[in-house]
Amino acid sequence: MTLLIALLLVIGLAGFAYLAARARAGKMIVAAAGRFGAVHSRPVYHGAYVAVLALAPALIVLAGWSLVGERWIEQQVVGALPAADQPVDKLDRAALMNEVRGLVAGDLPQAFNPVAPKLAPVYAAAVANGDLLAGALAVALLCGGGLWGYGRIRPDFRARTAVESQVQAVLLLASVVAILTTFGIVLSLIFESIRFFGMVSPVEFLTGLQWSPQTALRADQVGSTGSFGAVPLFWGTIFIGAIIAMLVAIPLGLLSAIYLTQYAAPSLRRWLKPVLELLAGVPTVVYGFFAALTVAPLVRQLAVAIGMSDASSDSALAAGLVMGIMIIPFVSSMADDSLTAVPRAMRDGSLAMGATMSETVKKVMVPAALPGIVGGVLLAVSRAIGETMIVVMAAGLAANLTANPFSSVTTVTTQIVALLTGDQEFDSAKTLSAFALGLVLFCMTLVLNIYALAVVKRYREAYE
């Protein structure tokens, strides 16, 4: 609450600084009797300059506090307990803090933990003090910055230039967010993976054939160590995403693209292309629901009909088929682009020699467009192996190393979701393994993407 008031106060004061600086610059123009060029910048720029100087540091302080404040408060609260009563476990600590917060907010009529009621006033005081401190610091910085900027207002002060370099800095910062995100992803994956590889050797992870990540509650239970050989997951991912899905998507996508670019009348093309794009716009959770509820039973019936009585109801085939359908628009639009980029003279030359359209397509167009098509297929593969919802909903959890499309396999993304949802303690090998799987997935898609983009780019240059 204090923080919200501080935020409103800061914004209000900055607004006031803007008005005051603008008024002062306006007076300078009046004093110069409106002589052109007497005052370098228009009053709004003086106002904006002062307002930015005032607002930026204050907002940084408030944002920083709201990010790290909760941790500081938690330390204060837990630190108020005698050392013997302090929760050792991270989870216990979080549970205790939740109770304390609930008590203070009044959501919780009664606490389970006997120390929680004692801590409630400590928490309330820490929040109030911290918010007050942060708010006061923000207001002080605001006043300092504002006054300094206000003092710099002179007729020859180049406020517009200053404001514009501030704006440029903001634009640069916005662009840097992309780098920060990439770094954030790489760092968080690598950091957690290193912790995981401290418990499980990378060699076992990358080459082991046994995947059963359940770690036991008691140390003496059978299989308490769990085993983290991820090869069955990699196989399942490739089997569903790169084999079954591509067997569906490549022929259908390529033939659709050929028909759309070479045969379809322009009016038909105008209607059919959005239909294909609609296929790409359907949320993956809808495909997953459809795969699990409609396609999987059909596939199972088929398997039983051809004499496989033990067919799985979450078969690789069902997930792969639906994923293939989902990928069709990607393959088709990449192939479409590549086919249109083939110089018209090549097509016309082949047709003029008396080849039929299908002969031209098969012997001239597709070979010429092949690098672009291959690049598109690789991008589609990278998309398919990173796809999550279809396999979470339609593929199984059993890590089988099998090439039978009617049996159940599991994938990297399915396991990441299974490992990280539900009750979890954050430091176990089980949860950390999800980050190692994420790292492998990230590297696989990155390599595929870079290679595919390079292929496509080289091909485009060849015809330009």
Next chain:
Amino acid sequence: MATIAASAAAPLERQPTDWASPEMQGRIAARYRAERNFRRLGAGALMVAAGFLAFLLFTIVRDGWTGFLRTEARVEVMFDAATLGVDSAALRGPGAQAVLARADYVALMDKAALQLGPASDMLSDAAWLALRDRLVADPTLIGRTETLWVPVRSSIDLLAKGKYDLDAPADSRGVTDREVSDWRWLDSQGRLRTVFNQAFIGNADSTEPELAGIGGAALGSLFTLFVTIAIAFPLGVFSAAWLEEFAPRGRLADIIELSINNLAAVPSIIFGLLGLAFFLNYAGLPRSSPLVGGITLALMIMPVIVIAARVAIQAVPPSIRDAALGIGASPIQVVFQHVVPLALPGIMTGTIIGISRALGETAPLLLIGMRAFVTDTPQGLTAPATVLPMQVFLWSDDVQRGFVEKTSAAIMVLLFILILMNSVAIYLRNRFERRW
């Protein structure tokens, strides 16, 4: 020279092709046949893709349209002060609302349900809510009898909608003989009606299919998208403007460009891992909240917006920039007063496509805990919430049969919103995009 002349003079060794010979006619026919087959193959591939889309939409509409309907049973309720446990004197005092809020509606409902005879336990567990709402709206009903329509159990609801195959043997059709006979009895008494399911639109999640709704999830989606747009749109436009208009050619611009192109292709679940490791575990932001979900999705769709905005900004002809610079505008003024406004239709199209992707995204939100079972509409940006596609996922996991139609109905709502957004994007593109 001599050799050419000699070869030209030499007699032709081959006879001209006799196109009329049966052999050649056969070959031509075979080639045309191959051509027709290839063409049919292409059309067939498109048909399969379009047919699949039609089949998907058909099964979802077939299963889902009944989700917007609800079966209700008619009961005559005597609002009896004794059963309600309220003192009629207290109702005239100032605390009347509080007294009404605490009254024992469950007992009243149980009593009223007895008139349904054999089917008295076939009313929804939350049927009493209808009594409470009615009485709170009109406290003078105390002591009077009123005819009310209250929701029935999911099994009766599904029977009334014809969702069970009643010819199947009892142990495999998913509904007991008793439920079937109760439904037949209620129906023969004329006590059932089917109406528009307001609870589905307004309510949040529930364990009972007849009470579960998408209202909470829709509001959660709205909160999440609000955060996403507030972050991704300015960031995307600003970085596109910087990269296109200000970036000095050099390593920094290259690295930024590379990052954006790579981020656009990173699987969405990786963003979920980032959200979990950084925003939740490191920064300590609240789990399951629209705030964290929105930030995560914003990072995910930012590359989409940047790429679309860059294309739109590139399409603005240089003459516009030169003219503005020529009459004394500064580079910043050129960009923000001329280039970006002219590129805005293209930027908006890209933004809407990015937002529709964020709206349909589930995987990263699973990892940051937005699969929470939330029975109340979300209270704010930091309170636990769920979103529409997550609601679809949660219901699709539920074993209760009544959730199948709810899942499909929720998908219908989701697809409707997505198609609407994409139509707006296409309209914007056609209406405002200029060819220079």
